[in-house]
Amino acid sequence: MRVVIAEDLALLRDGLVRLLSAHGFQVVEAVDNGPSLLMALLRHRPDVAVIDVRLPPTFTDEGLQTALEARRRLPGLPVLILSQYVEQLYARELLSDRSGGVGYLLKDRVGDVEQFVEAVRRVAAGGTAMDAEVISQLLTRRVRDEPLGALTPKEREVLSMMAEGLSNAAIAARLFVTDKAIGKHTNNIFAKLGLPPSEDQNRRVMAVLAYLEAEPG
């Protein structure tokens, strides 16, 4: 699997290159600023890009902006954004083109190597990987509007785990129930959100987006 890495701190950049190489990824280029990142993404069209949100020259959200720009030019290009902090605003922007293949994780999560590598693979496969902190920010809100308000508390819990990017099997394991029970919940969720039967991965992205975009009430 071919990957492009963007991180301006050499220590972390080298760490990421080593970590991903050790897990069978081929790092085709590792860059340290926004403009080089855009060029690298357009040139290599990698299977996935791992990008630090804050990059030179502006040292603001250059990484995010570049990722969004690259996805405008190459729709569906899988990107995983790493950040020292998470903003729900940014999560929404990443998901807003509705084509999936996006991740948004705290940098700390890199420390949990297995889960991090799993998240990179999931994003490369067109799935989502939203940080648990984005999700927990959402849980403090009351949901008023339809159709999200129609979900049962259990279904909302399952949806929040779907947003993190967990598979049905992983959700089942976390909730100590059978895969079949989770399958029933996810089908209910898709039906209540009015998502037509289609490829499961795509429906999951749409459901997560509905979740992130819900107005609190």
Add this chain to the structure above:
Amino acid sequence: MFEPVVGLLVNAATGLAAWPLLVLLGIYAGLTHLTGLDRRPLDRLLGMVHTLAGFQHGRAVRVLDRHGAGPYRPDGIRREVGWLAVHSVAGPACLILLAAFPAAADVIWNVRVVEPDRPISLTFTLSLLALMIAGWMTASYLHTAQARLAHLMLGCEPSLAERVRELTESRAAAVDTLAAELRRIERDLHDGAQARLIAMRMSLGMIKGEKDPDRMRELAGEAWESAGQALADLRHVVRGIHPPVLADRGLAGAIQATALLCPVPVEVDIVLPARPAAPVESAMYFAAAEALTNVAKHSGAGQAWVRLRHSAGMLRLTVGDDGRGGADPARGTGLDGIRSRLSAFDGRLKLDSPPEGSTELTMELPCVL
């Protein structure tokens, strides 16, 4: 050239408008005082007086070219009502005075008709010309005089001593705020990240002397856990110093991001021509965040709104909600915190929170964009 005449016309119009306002004010003040009527209609009338006074003061400042005197801040509503009473007479009176000139011209014209055999001479043309010049001079003199009157009566240019006292106070508040902030950061680091790092070092130290592989794995897990918590703590501290989203996206983005996290739905309406200076941005952001926290904690509201505009050298932020009202700056430190943050930049906080009514917080900061 026509500016004084137009000005006098506007003054006359506002002066006439003052009449019904004064009458209503008298009636409502009496009723409110005698029968204990709801204060709100009276407050609304006083608000109109204030708006009118602000408008006229703005014009006076322009006419007298006294820019840089700072925003309009009257000493009190009594002064404004007093000015309104004077203006209601002076405004129309000046126009009547000016009307004497066309009247005089008319008389001269008629003299010509009454004595048709008198030659239409140079004197006749000259007297009309003289009248025109005198009229124009009088108009501009009256115009300036009215501006002076408004400026004097609304007396919003504080004396130098007053200004020095105000600045001394706001500087003290700024220093206090800064010191308190530094203490808070120190405490957060001490109790948070620092403590976690010590715990981590302890775990690592124990690993060094440990022989049992299972125990080593357990200790490594603890160290790993502590490192994660240290990172979370640092993130929290950084957010409190300068939220990264503020650096990334400016006030509009940062307030939007905060509104997204508010449990009450918030309507955000921000229009800014440019980014204010970083310290002003920061003060305004924390004020908005604090106000939204108050909405979430105390208001019991179903809907809130944030509005940010820049006009006439002033950044104006309004945060409102349809909750239970009755916010009191004397209780709780949130509003005090906002006030002292704003005062460091010569800003102001206005609270409108009647019991059982919607609350609106208006924060103003002078700021050049």
